[in-house]
Amino acid sequence: MLDISYGYYLISLFILTGIIILLLDVKAYSRNNQKKEKKFALFLGWANIVFGTAFYIVNWIYQRWFW
Numbered sequence: 686m687l688d689i690s691y692g693y694y695l696i697s698l699f700i701l702t703g704i705i706i707l708l709l710d711v712k713a714y715s716r717n718n719q720k721k722e723k724k725f726a727l728f729l730g731w732a733n734i735v736f737g738t739a740f741y742i743v744n745w746i747y748q749r750w751f752w
Contacts, residue, residue, distance in 0.1 A: 692744050699737030706730035 707730035714723035 692740070696737050696741045696744070699733045699740065703730045703733030703737065706733065 706726055710726040711723055711730065714720075714726055
């Protein structure tokens, strides 16, 4: 059976955008003394990393035991 899955693209997209947000946006907001924007960028960056990691774990469990 041929399985075409875009899940790994989604996982890498979540994790990479989270890292980029944390590295670039948070530094820029800190430099410009924008506290609210920095807090939201921190939240968004970590949320992307957590969602990507959680989706990876769920996908791994699904592939391991239910496929």
